[in-house]
Amino acid sequence: MYDPTRLAALVAVAEAGSITRAAERLGYSPPALSQQLAKLEREAGALLLVRSHRGARLTEAGELLVARARRVLDEMERARHELARLTGLSGGTLRLGTFQTAGIHLLPPVLSAFRRAHPDVELTVANYEPPDGVSAVAAGEVDLALTHTYEPADPAPLPSSVRAEPVLVEELVLVTAPGHVLADGAARLPLSALAGQPLISMAPDHPPRQGVEAALARVGATPAVRVESPGYALVCALVSAGLGVAVVPEMVARTAVTPVGLRLLEPGDLRRTISVVHRTDRQAPAAEAFRALLRGVFGRATR
Template identity: 35%
Template structure:
């Protein structure tokens, strides 16, 4: 009989392309993955991995078995979800990820909400960028994730995932207090032509969104400061180093020397919870979504 853990190891190598990457995803050692695959080879009587340069590749037999493993693991997840739904108990392990701003602004309250109401639920939280969250939920490495999705630069959500909207997060212009437009009730981005900008690191979703948004307003971004944490960006604005655009969820504290000015039209990012549709019947998933909706009420 085929062992489920060994099939899981083979499936991970198939998805991630190497034993080391599969081990990272499964949170075990590379040696443990290799041992599982060696046992699976003895069980099946087939060679599963072949040398390919410095790495390995799956044989035809391994590819066939990995395809079956993907379906088997999906069925196991559905069976577990159905069994939990039958019992109606919020128990077991639930892994949740959130992008950095939501990890700070939403997750502490959401985790407390869940702990108080469901003490037998084991919670694990991770901070992740949205693209990575989507991949890890789709692959079954995470049970649920909180992602951001800018309306003018949407994030692709693959088939097989369900989602629930939590709230819309509006972004505003952040200007030094001495800026000529700091006292305005609202501005258009085009009015900020020629300004220096403060942004997140290149390659992050927030940096790419800012560049896209400024260029859509026919402004060529002159980014002079790069900082991933919004409090750092606010401090740089207060020091007169440039302007920024920061969502309201990211503004825990606005320091002296900074003015927040709404932008017309409003830049909006939708905050979603996503999970695998096959696991939707799990009471733990429903409880987590309810908790996120409850703690999001103040942001709506």
């Protein structure tokens, strides 16, 4: 049986015309989406896509499977909608909290799928920079919140009334100005190679990043510009302008508005985990449905 998540990935590539654009739409990194498509090709026993520098096009087998996949996904959405009515999801409100990166790159496709499945549920979305979303859920201001943690870092204790469920883990990568010497090469760059490099730094005023900044300081990366607010778009813009290098989540690097070079780091133990936070003592049907949809789109995060 084909995995519905992989079928949805194939449909997204067919509609977007490239793996990169489809990955942006679905909230994956391009390598992660390519892995899902490769698994689907193994399941199908046939080549589904022809990849080129211009994008990706469907093979005859791919076109056949996409046509069937659309029918399967449509039926699944109808089933979700009908079940929602049976379980009380024919009205009410779902209050969501998110931080900026997730709100731009992760939430839209999930919200769109939720709206199609549960059109009668009123949605509200509020911005909470982590870890403020955790407090908002604990206080009952929102039903669910997307938040993040970084590694390495000292784990922050959660209130007893909430639980964090990981939905996506991504590496932190090096971003540089285009053509920078450190961006030249396909192999992972040792972290020690950042010694003496001017760093666009988000410390000391961004607690989730402090452990990462400390790791960079230990290898000798020198703060050149401090960005006190957690705005990755600004960080990438300063990097693109040649003011220094930065270490940011891979999703941020691959969706940067300004041109940057990208390089994976060695060891790959600098990470960001994105989680959905919910209350343990009560959970509305709409919130449970949204969490299930998140799991279906992104899968349970594993290292």
